Amino acid sequence: MSFRDAIDxxxxxxxxxxxxxxxxxxxxxxxxTDVMCVALNRLPSRYYRHTIDMMFYLADExxxxxxxxxLAAVQGAREFVREHKRE
Known part of the structure; x- marks a missing residue:
């Protein structure tokens, strides 16, 4: 496994x-897929190496x-992709 495969x-x-x-x-x-790309581009990155670390250290709030x-990014992305439909 490459070190590049170790983060998400x-x-x-x-x-x-x-x-x-x-x-x-x-x-x-x-x-x-387009919705996911648009939504992710509107959100900050939050990288982690081990899921358990992310869940343990992340406050509920x-x-x-x-x-x-x-959710807000996905809702906005759905509208954006609909309005900019590729023909």
Whole structure:
């Protein structure tokens, strides 16, 4: 395993969860991938090496805030992608 494979961005997990929570009939994989990219570009990076470290050291209030930011970013990204649909 490469050292590059040893880190992740915690917001990726939160954005996936927010996408799952806001999924609508007719959402395609291509649309959701665009939504994920736009949403992640609107959020800060929060890298971690071990999931247990992130969960242990993250205060409940901070996690709730990160989840709220992720949901708002996904909702905004859904609108943005709809308005800028590739033809």
């Amino acid at each position: 961005n915690f917001y990726e997990r939160l954005v996936v969860d927010a996408i799952d929570a806001t999924r609508e009939p007719g959402d395609t994989a291509d649309f959701l 901070e996690l709730r805030g990160m989840k709220d930011k992720s």
